[in-house]
Amino acid sequence: MAIIAFANPKGGAGKTTSALVLGTQLAAKTRVAVIDADPNHPITDWAKLPGKPDTLTVLGDIGEHNVVEVIDAAAEDHAFVLVDLEGTASTVVAYAIGRADLVIIPLQAKQLDGKQAVRAIQLVKRQEKAFRRRIPHTVLLTRTSAAIRSRGLRAILEDLQAAEVNVLGVELIERGAFDAFLAYGGTLDQLDRKEVSGVDKAIENARAYAAAVVQLLRDNERADQDHAAQGGQAR
Numbered sequence: 001m002a003i004i005a006f007a008n009p010k011g012g013a014g015k016t017t018s019a020l021v022l023g024t025q026l027a028a029k030t031r032v033a034v035i036d037a038d039p040n041h042p043i044t045d046w047a048k049l050p051g052k053p054d055t056l057t058v059l060g061d062i063g064e065h066n067v068v069e070v071i072d073a074a075a076e077d078h079a080f081v082l083v084d085l086e087g088t089a090s091t092v093v094a095y096a097i098g099r100a101d102l103v104i105i106p107l108q109a110k111q112l113d114g115k116q117a118v119r120a121i122q123l124v125k126r127q128e129k130a131f132r133r134r135i136p137h138t139v140l141l142t143r144t145s146a147a148i149r150s151r152g153l154r155a156i157l158e159d160l161q162a163a164e165v166n167v168l169g170v171e172l173i174e175r176g177a178f179d180a181f182l183a184y185g186g187t188l189d190q191l192d193r194k195e196v197s198g199v200d201k202a203i204e205n206a207r208a209y210a211a212a213v214v215q216l217l218r219d220n221e222r223a224d225q226d227h228a229a230q231g232g233q234a235r
């Protein structure tokens, strides 16, 4: 069981898209709960459209009073619990990060500035202090171009590396298919290839992204076990 929160106080960073891409990918193999903790309820809206996999449960009506309970209850009978958070720093965001096994910090490559990246990461670092535990987190670059890597983006990546921030090896490339499946409902697989271009490339990207997240969770678990075996305490 793993709890994964998607957090970035910046609106439009790609939280909802990356949560739903991961959720639908994982749901092809196992039971997944996606907690829609955004008052604009984008994932609840998606779930009302046809084509949602039966293995994916969407839970809404989330607030400060129930977010921790809903996460814990979902974790009882789902292999993965994903939490899509709103684009502000709120108590709900803090509670969800506090509960997470992994925080994915989507950064939108197109309008990225170094300060924004730092702010998003600080949000997690503050929770680490507050809860006195390590909270594994990784940056996911979103809406990147398959071909172009701007100098600004390269510089930010170097800064993140220098600060020893984990950056996921797979990026979510800018593709109409990611936009479309959110709007039309269902999964990437169900998109009409005559209407939407690049569906298969998007699926390939989604698979690689999900595999990278699962691998990171495994690596973290192993690091915890090694740490415990050496007499330290697991996080």
Ligand SMILES: Nc1ncnc2c1ncn2[C@@H]1O[C@H](COP(=O)(O)OP(=O)(O)OP(=O)(O)O)[C@@H](O)[C@H]1O
Pocket: 010, 011, 012, 013, 014, 015, 016, 017, 018, 038, 085, 086, 087, 088, 142, 143, 144, 172, 173, 174, 175, 176, 178, 179, 182
């Ligand atoms: N990889 C992508 N390819 C194409 N469009 C994308 C991609 N990622 C995000 N988008 C689009 O960018 C916009 C913002 O993305 P999204 O809603 O996922 O961000 P968010 O961080 O959840 O925003 P908010 O803070 O408002 O909740 C949406 O219109 C979405 O469809």
Ligand SMILES: [Mg+2]
Pocket: 015, 016, 017, 038, 042, 084, 085, 086, 087
């Ligand atoms: Mg969102």
